[in-house]
Each structure stands twice: as C-alpha cells, then as structure tokens.
Amino acid sequence: MMTADAFWQIVAIVLIAASLSVPFGRYLAHVFMGERTFLDPLLDPVDRLLYGIIGPAQTSRPMDWKDYAVHMLLTNVLMGVLIYVILMFQGHLPLNPLHFAGVNPELAFNTAASFITNTNWQNYGGESTLSLFSQTAAITFPMFTSAATGLVVAVAFFRSLAAADGGRNLGNFYRDFVRALTRVFLLPCLILTPVLVWQGSPETFTGQAIAHLVQGGLQHIPMGPVASLEVIKHLGTNGGGFFNANSAHPFENPTIITNVLEMLLMMLTPMSLVVAFGRMVRNPRLARVIYGVMAIMLMAALFIAVSAEQGGTPVLAGAGVAIVHGGGQPGGNMVGKEVRFGNTQSAMFDTVSTAFTTGTVNSMLDSYTPVGGMVSLVLMMLNCVFGGKGVGLINFLIYGIFAVFIAGLMVGRTPEFLGKKIEKREILLASLALLVHPLIILVPAAWSLMAPYGVSALGNTSMHGLTEVIYAFTSTAANNGSAFAGLSGNTPWYNIALGVVMLIGRYVSIIFMLALGGSLAAKPAVSETVGTLRTDTLLFGTFWLATILLVGALTFLPALVLGPIAEYFAMHAHLVS
Amino acid sequence: MSRLESFATAVRFTLATWILCGLAYPAIEVAINQVMFPFQANGSLVQVSGKIVGSRLIGQRFLGARWFHGRPSVVNDDPLTSGGSNLGPMSRRLKQHLIQRSMRLRKEHPGLRGVRLPSDMITSSGSGLDPDISPANAYLQARWIARARGLPSDAMDQLIARHLHRPLLGLFGEPYVNVLTLNLALMKTSPEVH
Incomplete structure (x- = not known):
C-alpha cells in the first residue's frame, strides 16, 4: 500500500492537469476550427510570414485524406534526411x-527515425555523442515538428469524423502545421524555458565546465542548451534526453x-x-465518456506503480x-531513483x-520492481491511455469501433459510430x-531472443532479460x-530493427x-433513432x-506472464539470477 | 499541382521550420537566459576563493570520515557518462553491490549495528550524479563526522537543519540535503588542517 502523501500527490497532479485541460482543449478547438483566439494579433503576422515562405497557394488549398497523408510523409522524409545528414x-x-x-x-538512421516519429528512443548518450549543434538542429528541431505532425494528423482525423462534404476538405496540412507550431508549441516553450533555467537547468553554448x-x-x-530542449x-511528448540519464539528470530536472x-x-x-475532440x-458527451475511461486507467496505473515502488524488494530488505x-528517508526501491523525487514522484x-x-x-x-515496470509496459501495449499527440485518442476510438461492432452483434443492432454505419471496410x-502494433512488437522481439546478436545485448538475465x-x-x-x-541497443541489429519498428509504428x-x-467521411450520415446503440x-x-482490456490481454498476456509476472513470483520466492 | 511544385513546397517548409525551431528558438533562449539567470544558465557552478569547486547540482565524490558522502554512483560521479546500474530487482549483481556497500559501512562504523540503513545510502541513483542525500542519511553520517572533526553533535544537527529542503507546499517531493552545500558549510565551521 502507498503512503497518504503519495495518494494526495497523485490526486493533486491529476486534478491540476485535468483542470488545465478543459480551457486548453477549448483553445485547441478554436485554433483548429479556424476561430479567433486572443493570441491572433500577436501570432498572425508570424503565420503570414511562414505561409509566404512556404507558398501561399499551397497553404490555402483544401486537402483530402490522401493529399494530407502525402504531404505529411513528404515533409517527414525530408526532415529525417536533414537530421541524418547533420548527425x-x-x-x-x-x-x-x-x-x-x-x-x-x-545509429544516425536509428536516431533520425526515432526523432521524426516522436519516439525519441536513444541508442546513444547525448553528453558523450552529440555536438551542441546536433542537440539543437537535429534533436530539438524534430521535437517540435514530430509533435506538430502527430497533432495535425489527429485533427485531420477528427475532421473526417465530422465531415459533411464526404471528406474532400480535411483542412490544409501546412496551414494546420504552422498554427500548431506557433500557437501550441513555440509560444509556451519560449515562455517556460526561463522557468526551467531559474530552477537550475543550463542554457548555454559553452560545452563544458571544469571543476x-x-x-x-x-x-x-x-x-549546453538544455532547458530549451527540456520544455x-x-x-x-517527445522524451529524448540531452544527457544519457534523461530527466534523472539534475541538469534536465533539477527540482521538484x-x-x-x-x-x-x-x-x-x-x-x-x-476535450477538443468533443467540440x-x-x-x-462522448468526449466526457472517453476522458473518464482514460482517467480511470491512468489513476489505476499511477496507484499500482507507486505502491509497487514503495513496497521495495526482498533483495533490498535482505541488505539491511x-x-x-x-x-x-525515502524507503522503498531507491535503486535508479533520485533522492529529490523519492519513490512517489519517480514512479508517477x-x-x-x-x-x-x-x-x-x-x-x-x-x-523498477516487476509490477512497477509492468505498469509502464502495459500502458504502451494498450497505447490508448491518453497517449501522445492524438495517437492515443485515435487508438481509443478504434477500440470503440470494435466495441460498437461487438456490442451491436450481441444485441442485434446495426453498429453505428458517430452517426456512420460500421461495415466490413471499417472493421478491416x-x-x-x-x-500492426502487436505484430511489430512480438515478431522482432522473438527474433532478437533467438539470435545470438540479440541476446548478447542484454543487461540482465532470465525473465528480466x-x-x-x-x-x-x-x-x-x-x-x-x-x-x-540495461539493453545495449547501439548494435547494427537493434539500431536497424528498432528504427524500422518505429517507422512502421508511426x-x-x-x-x-x-x-x-x-x-467514414465518405459515408452518408445515418440519423439517430431509438434503435441506435448509444x-x-x-x-x-x-x-x-x-474491450480494451480484453483485446490487450489476449494479445500480450503470454509475453507478460513470461516476463514481469514470472519475475514477480520468483523475486518473492527470494530467487536471484 | 505538379509533383515538382509539391516537392519544392515541402523543402521550403522543412527549411523554414528548421531555422525557426532548431536554430532561432535555442539561440533566443540562450540570449535571454544568459542575461536573466547567468548562474543557473551556466551550470550552477560553485566557487570557493575564485576557483570552481563543482556544480551545486552535480554529485562529486567525498572520501573519509570528515565529510558527508553522497550516494554510491555506478559511473564514478563522472558527468561525461551519466546513468544508473540498470540492474533488475532480482539481479545477483545488484544483491552483491548492496551487501558489499552495507558491509563496508557497518565495518567502518560499528555504531550502525542493528540499524536499518536509509534506502538512499547504499543504492545507486539513476543519474549517477545525484547531488542530494536524505535527511536520515545525513543525520546518521553526522555522528561520525562530528567525532572525526571534534565538533559537538548538536552543532552538526543544526547545520543539517539549516540546509534541509522540505517538500514543496508540504506535499510534493521528498526532504533532502545537498551534499556539496553541506560540506562547504562544514569547511567554514571547521576548516581542514592540511
């Protein structure tokens, strides 16, 4: 069980985040529905300048989903090449x-793939591999653009759900992107970087100090320019650290x-x-249901992870x-954790x-303890507990389409979702x-475990490996x-396999x-009747x-049983490996 | 829209966002923060008589019974290779490390017999550079530091209390003391005899 302090920290953080998300969600809806916001007088000139550079004709024409996807891919490929060359x-x-x-x-391929896909997997230690130019021009740069890419794709998907013109106009990729950059990402970053510096995060072009x-x-x-990257x-939702230790490093995350x-x-x-989706x-009402289910899963995950880490391990207890x-003193499992955060703020x-x-x-x-680590693993397997920029919500909606389909079959009603009939093509x-998700996890993982070049990179043995x-x-x-x-991923196999998985996954x-x-957009809307499954x-x-838990469990349970669940029982039987 | 024109648009777009986010944004922030917070922006470096003795935020190794010790570091407190042990919860190597550290401490300080050690005392941190220790860890060490330096033990306790960081708003985070700050304060109260 967890301490009362931990309980209230979790409740407080989720409540603060939730109360921020309502006004900010409305703001996001304004930005992407082309409505006026209070920042327009400040940012419109910046947008116009960017439209001018990109090309006014290209930034104002409507795009359907194929057009949108093509330009998304094209720009992302160019960014990937630019990053690769810089590295x-x-x-x-x-x-x-x-x-x-x-x-x-x-490694350059892996890193470029990692940062354009918003993954930020790192097979390198920043402080021992990258120049300051790379840290800004090849790392901070895609942190903005990959986030904006994810966000505008989600927005285009939402528009296709609400489309009245058969989906011929899902907005303009470049216009959405520029608005996402200036209104959602750049402005908050400009304002918040000094807060991080005030707390102790460096922001300099000097490479090192000698003490x-x-x-x-x-x-x-x-x-180096650490704080601007951190924000x-x-x-x-990028995650790539300036330093190898990521946000455990006191320069990346100096205080509570x-x-x-x-x-x-x-x-x-x-x-x-x-919230923006609902608008x-x-x-x-649908958005509230989704938000509620996601929030319940998030709270459950936080409670389980914090309790597990506070519970410590038999090995620690045995060492006195x-x-x-x-x-x-912090108690619990402080291996790999920082004193200023303790178990609670670390696991959270x-x-x-x-x-x-x-x-x-x-x-x-x-x-982490087996259960504490498994919480993180399960959240990524489900990949829909809020998730990153839109991806989590879209996954959640896709689970919803399945839920509608299954429920429809159970009660004998035509499955409908957001006023559209769900038929063979949609289910397909x-x-x-x-x-795609379980396929690109389980197949290469199995391959790695069978190959000598896969196993030799492990930092731990048996279930933990x-x-x-x-x-x-x-x-x-x-x-x-x-x-x-502990996995040493900087080998040709892992660099390429993980890089390809990131690209497919994205x-x-x-x-x-x-x-x-x-x-869905191309379908005629069906009007809601008493026969509609709400x-x-x-x-x-x-x-x-x-549905989410069942589909997730059926897909990943064998892997979890062999890994963290077996480890949990072995650990409590006082085994070591 | 021709293919070539689409391509040219994408190129212009990529370069514009690159200059804006990858070059201009960090450069502006460096300029602003070097003026606003020069101490923090340059790594919170602590000087003693004009010489940089370390960063307040980066752990450094202290040895001997006259100083407060930071947490064990698997990277030897080297900021060029930050990181943790990444050993799993049932790792044999982890068990050996923990028992060795515990045995060494208990051998050097027989007073620790029967005392459960603060959990940060023998575990290595995630960064390998943790600059802090828990108050319980500091009070425990204060016993033998006071003896080694010939200081009254309540003076040591006051020193720790003076440098104690409490949780934010009494709720968020953990109490801690910064090891370098503590040791520099110690140096002032009882200067080293060289």
Missing part, C-alpha cells in the same frame, strides 16, 4: 566544443518544481485533445535497507511518461490499424522511447487511421474499457 557530419559542423566525430550510419573538486581531482561537467521534450512542471507539460496536450465532432518510507513521472507516450524518465525503469481497416527485449520493441512500436536501459498506423477516417453513456464506456 553524420557533425564533426564538420559548428558548435562542437567537445569535438565529437560524426555518428555512425546505423577542481573539494577533495582534489577534476570533473568535466558537460552542458519541448515534454510539451511535445521542474518535475511537476515536466509532468504537467506531458499531460497537457493529450488530455486537452479529448470538433460536436459530441462533448529500510523499506518503510519515513523518518526522513515514469508512469505518466509511458501513458502519454513521452518516454522521458526521471528514474531507471530497468531497476480498424483491425489492420490495431494489429526477456522483459528488456519486449520493452524495447513495445516502446519503439508505441513511439514512446522509454527503455529498460506511419503505417497513421495511414490506416487516415484511411479509416476517409472511409456510445456516449456510462454503460457503453464500461463496455469500451472491457
């Missing part, structure tokens, strides 16, 4: 005070204030997007460590990070969109980016989703939750 040639580029050589081709330590000896302390890393701020930033847009499809929190941070597909960590998941596309591999492919497939970091899923939206009720919400 490869960073040795010849400016702002390289520690004189790092170019990144090797496989002459109190008891003698030297310490080289690398730094977009969380607001854009930054820890809370970083959590709230991760939660802001995904939660708000559910955009003109069905706020105090397990009970109190008396001015990592759980929020995997629910909202950020992937930032302020404590090392590989050293929804199945494909959902099946299995979990490391499953976790790596789940994290990359869900475009999360957090890791059981783009194939997006294309199926947009196609599904296009298919989806915006508590009853259906419960059924929806059951």
Whole structure:
C-alpha cells in the first residue's frame, strides 16, 4: 500500500492537469476550427510570414485524406534526411566544443527515425555523442515538428469524423502545421524555458565546465542548451534526453518544481485533445465518456506503480535497507531513483511518461520492481491511455469501433459510430490499424531472443532479460522511447530493427487511421433513432474499457506472464539470477 | 499541382521550420537566459576563493570520515557518462553491490549495528550524479563526522537543519540535503588542517 502523501500527490497532479485541460482543449478547438483566439494579433503576422515562405497557394488549398497523408510523409522524409545528414557530419559542423566525430550510419538512421516519429528512443548518450549543434538542429528541431505532425494528423482525423462534404476538405496540412507550431508549441516553450533555467537547468553554448573538486581531482561537467530542449521534450511528448540519464539528470530536472512542471507539460496536450475532440465532432458527451475511461486507467496505473515502488524488494530488505518510507528517508526501491523525487514522484513521472507516450524518465525503469515496470509496459501495449499527440485518442476510438461492432452483434443492432454505419471496410481497416502494433512488437522481439546478436545485448538475465527485449520493441512500436536501459541497443541489429519498428509504428498506423477516417467521411450520415446503440453513456464506456482490456490481454498476456509476472513470483520466492 | 511544385513546397517548409525551431528558438533562449539567470544558465557552478569547486547540482565524490558522502554512483560521479546500474530487482549483481556497500559501512562504523540503513545510502541513483542525500542519511553520517572533526553533535544537527529542503507546499517531493552545500558549510565551521 502507498503512503497518504503519495495518494494526495497523485490526486493533486491529476486534478491540476485535468483542470488545465478543459480551457486548453477549448483553445485547441478554436485554433483548429479556424476561430479567433486572443493570441491572433500577436501570432498572425508570424503565420503570414511562414505561409509566404512556404507558398501561399499551397497553404490555402483544401486537402483530402490522401493529399494530407502525402504531404505529411513528404515533409517527414525530408526532415529525417536533414537530421541524418547533420548527425553524420557533425564533426564538420559548428558548435562542437567537445569535438565529437560524426555518428555512425546505423545509429544516425536509428536516431533520425526515432526523432521524426516522436519516439525519441536513444541508442546513444547525448553528453558523450552529440555536438551542441546536433542537440539543437537535429534533436530539438524534430521535437517540435514530430509533435506538430502527430497533432495535425489527429485533427485531420477528427475532421473526417465530422465531415459533411464526404471528406474532400480535411483542412490544409501546412496551414494546420504552422498554427500548431506557433500557437501550441513555440509560444509556451519560449515562455517556460526561463522557468526551467531559474530552477537550475543550463542554457548555454559553452560545452563544458571544469571543476577542481573539494577533495582534489577534476570533473568535466558537460552542458549546453538544455532547458530549451527540456520544455519541448515534454510539451511535445517527445522524451529524448540531452544527457544519457534523461530527466534523472539534475541538469534536465533539477527540482521538484521542474518535475511537476515536466509532468504537467506531458499531460497537457493529450488530455486537452479529448476535450477538443468533443467540440470538433460536436459530441462533448462522448468526449466526457472517453476522458473518464482514460482517467480511470491512468489513476489505476499511477496507484499500482507507486505502491509497487514503495513496497521495495526482498533483495533490498535482505541488505539491511529500510523499506518503510519515513523518518526522513525515502524507503522503498531507491535503486535508479533520485533522492529529490523519492519513490512517489519517480514512479508517477515514469508512469505518466509511458501513458502519454513521452518516454522521458526521471528514474531507471530497468531497476523498477516487476509490477512497477509492468505498469509502464502495459500502458504502451494498450497505447490508448491518453497517449501522445492524438495517437492515443485515435487508438481509443478504434477500440470503440470494435466495441460498437461487438456490442451491436450481441444485441442485434446495426453498429453505428458517430452517426456512420460500421461495415466490413471499417472493421478491416480498424483491425489492420490495431494489429500492426502487436505484430511489430512480438515478431522482432522473438527474433532478437533467438539470435545470438540479440541476446548478447542484454543487461540482465532470465525473465528480466526477456522483459528488456519486449520493452524495447513495445516502446519503439508505441513511439514512446522509454527503455529498460540495461539493453545495449547501439548494435547494427537493434539500431536497424528498432528504427524500422518505429517507422512502421508511426506511419503505417497513421495511414490506416487516415484511411479509416476517409472511409467514414465518405459515408452518408445515418440519423439517430431509438434503435441506435448509444456510445456516449456510462454503460457503453464500461463496455469500451472491457474491450480494451480484453483485446490487450489476449494479445500480450503470454509475453507478460513470461516476463514481469514470472519475475514477480520468483523475486518473492527470494530467487536471484 | 505538379509533383515538382509539391516537392519544392515541402523543402521550403522543412527549411523554414528548421531555422525557426532548431536554430532561432535555442539561440533566443540562450540570449535571454544568459542575461536573466547567468548562474543557473551556466551550470550552477560553485566557487570557493575564485576557483570552481563543482556544480551545486552535480554529485562529486567525498572520501573519509570528515565529510558527508553522497550516494554510491555506478559511473564514478563522472558527468561525461551519466546513468544508473540498470540492474533488475532480482539481479545477483545488484544483491552483491548492496551487501558489499552495507558491509563496508557497518565495518567502518560499528555504531550502525542493528540499524536499518536509509534506502538512499547504499543504492545507486539513476543519474549517477545525484547531488542530494536524505535527511536520515545525513543525520546518521553526522555522528561520525562530528567525532572525526571534534565538533559537538548538536552543532552538526543544526547545520543539517539549516540546509534541509522540505517538500514543496508540504506535499510534493521528498526532504533532502545537498551534499556539496553541506560540506562547504562544514569547511567554514571547521576548516581542514592540511
């Protein structure tokens, strides 16, 4: 069980995030429905300048789902190539005070794939690999654009659900993108970076400081434009750290204030997007049901993870460590955790990070208790507990289409969702969109475990080693980016396999989703009758939750049983490996 | 819309967003924050008589009974390679590390017999650079530091209390003390005899 302090911290953080998400959700709806906001006088000139550079004709024409997808892919490929080239040639580029050589081709591919897909999986340690130019021009840059890509795709999908013109106009990709950049990401980042610096996060183009330590000896302390990266890393649910230790590093996350701020930033847009969805499809009741089910799953995950970490492990108890929190010490499982955060704020941070597909960590998941680590793994397997920029919500809606279909069969009604009939084509596309996820997790994970070059990278043995591999492919497939970091992923196999999984997990899923939206948009709306199965009720919400848990359990239970669940029992039988 | 024109649009778009987000934004923030918060923006470096002795935020190694010790670090407190052990909860190597650290402490300080150690005392942190320890850890160490330095033990307790960080609003986070701050304060109250 958890302490009272922990309980109230969880309740307080979720309540603060929820109360921010309502006004911000309305603001998002305004931005993407082309309505006026109070920021227009300030930002309209910036937008016009960007439209002018990109091309006024291209930024004003309507796009259908195919057009939208093509431009999304085209720009993302170009960004990926740009990042790849910068990383490869960073040795010849400016702002390289520690004189790092170019990144090797496989790692550069993995990193470029990772950052354009909003995954931010890192097979490198930032402070020992990247120049400051790479950290800004190849890492901070895609943190903005991958977040904006995800957001505008979600917006286009929402429009296709509400479309009255058969889906011929889902908006303009470039226009949406520019508005997302200036109004959702850049402005908050500009304002919030100084808050992080005030708390201790560095913001400089000096590469390192050299300290002459109190008891003698030297310490080289690398730094750079850390704070500006940190804000977009969380607001854009990116997660890639400036340093190897990510948000456990005192420069990335120096105090409890930054820890809370970083959590709230991760939660802001995904939660708000559910509110915006309700407005955009003109069905706020449905949005409330979705929000409620997601919030229940999030709270359950937070309670379970925090309790598990506070419970400690038999190995710690056996070594004479105090397990009970109190008396001015943190208790629990402090392996891989920072004193300023303790068990509660650590487990909360990592759980929020995997629910909202950020992937930032302020404590090392590989050293978590079996249950604490499994919470993060399950959240990424379900990939719909708020999730990242729209992806989580779209997955949730796809589960909803299944729920409608199953419930419709059970009570003998024609399945309808948001006023459209669900037929063979929709179920086919929804199945494909959902099946991609387990496929790209389980197949390459099995391959890795059978191959010597897969197993040799493990940092732990037996069940925990299995979990490391499953976790790596789940994290990359869900475009999360957090890791059981004992796995040494910087090998040709993992660089390429994980890179390909990230690309499929992102783009194939997006294309199926947009196609599904296009298919629904092209259908005539059916009017609601007494025979319609209502989806915006508590009853259906419960059924929806059951569908998610059931589909998730059927798909992933064998892997979980062999990994964290077996480990839980082995650990409590006082086994070591 | 021709293919070539679509391509040219995408190229212009990519370069414009790159310059805006990848170059201009960090440069503006560096300029603003170097003026607003020069101490923090440059790594919270602490100087003693004009010499940088470390960063307040980065752990450094202290040895011997006369100083407060930070947490164990699997990267030897080297900021060039931050990180944790990433050993799992039932790892044999983790068990060995914990027992070795515990045994060493108990051998050096027989007063620890029968005492359950604060959980941050022998576990390594996630960053390997944790600059802080828990108050319980500090009070425990204060016993032998006071003896080694010949200071009254209530003076040590006052020193810790003065540098104690409490949870935000009494709820968020954990209490802690910064090891470097504590040791520098210690240096002022009883200067090292070289």
